[in-house]
Amino acid sequence: MIQIQNLYKAYNGVPVLDTINLNIRRSEIFGIVGQSGAGKSTLLRCINGLESFDNGQIVVNGTNISLLSEKELSSFRRKIGMIFQNFALLNRRTVIDNVMLPMECWHYPKEARRKKAQELLELVGLADKTMAMPHELSGGQKQRVAIARALTLEPDILLCDEATSALDPAITKSILELLADVNRQLGITVVIVTHDMAVIKAVCNRMAIVSDKRIAAMGDVADTFLDEPPSLLALLGKKELVVPPGQAILKLSLRDGGIDQAFLHGFVSELKLDFTIIAADVEQFYGTSAGHLYLRLDAANLEQARVYCLSKGMACTAVAAGGRPGGNDDVL
Secondary structure, X not given: OEEEEEEEEEEOOEEEEEEEEEEEOOOOEEEXXXXXXXXXXXXXXXXXXXXXXXXXXXXXXXXXXXXXXXHHHHHHHHHEEEEEOOOOOOOOOOHHHHHHHHHHHOOOOHHHHHHHHHHHHHXXXXXXXXXXXXXXXXXXXXXXXXXXXXXXXOOOEEEEEOOOOOOOHHHHHHHHHHHHHHHHHHOOEEEEEXXXXXXXXXXXXXXXXXXXXXXXXXXXXXXXXXXXXXXXHHHHOOOOOEOOOOEEEEEEEEEOOOOOHXXXXXXXXXXXXXXXXXXXXXXXXXXXXXXXXXXXXEHHHHHHHHHHHHHOOOOEEEEEOOOXXXXXXXXX
């Protein structure tokens, strides 16, 4: 659906995106995260042709956008909707007039504009607000109007640039549920740029982390949080768990459920090993659950415990104080 290859962009000779490679699948909800200034919003604007780039290519639905003329770009953007943090509504126009605006610009017949706008306002739960003015709406309602407006030209792709950053958690949840509904009902590919990991966990199928102008990690959301690449840990500000001298920590990866008592009992009954559960961080993601369980045990028993876990099909990372198994230091 969206294929980005070796994308490079600079402002006044200063790189803001460097060797970006990304593949976004049709009808998925894809999240792009990173620190402020990492280049994620610039990347989003490159996808719909609002920003040019210096090298590489972006192919959207089979169209190489760098080969398009200005007129062709304008037509191309009809199939890409976009919503922003600040809603971008016209304050002197009613809700339904705001929704009809893109169709008005493309000279749709008046009756067709009004019919489509009313259908979309019903879809976003604002059928009773057609004649309201923007100042009469809450922040969440304004964003719903913006989503309805972005859908008027029946886009294949919906780009969301920090679309929930100005909203409180409860309203954010309702907007994310709406985006998920739009994705399911209309089959629209949704790309979400955000700095909020809660947004990624709640609604995205896959994700990419932009760090230092590059894609530092990419993959299934739950798998990425299980793997904990350095770029993710930096974004989360996750504290290191120090391994005491003579001790070891076994970090077990959990997906779609927990660990049954029989598994843990095996450490005692089969291996004759003592252990202590010191932490757990299982979380809910969009359509699944994932996380880690941390066990502390004697360092001398670490390899035996690791082999036991693998024999039971349990993914794990094992670290002893002062050791570097798997390329890790003596922290998790």
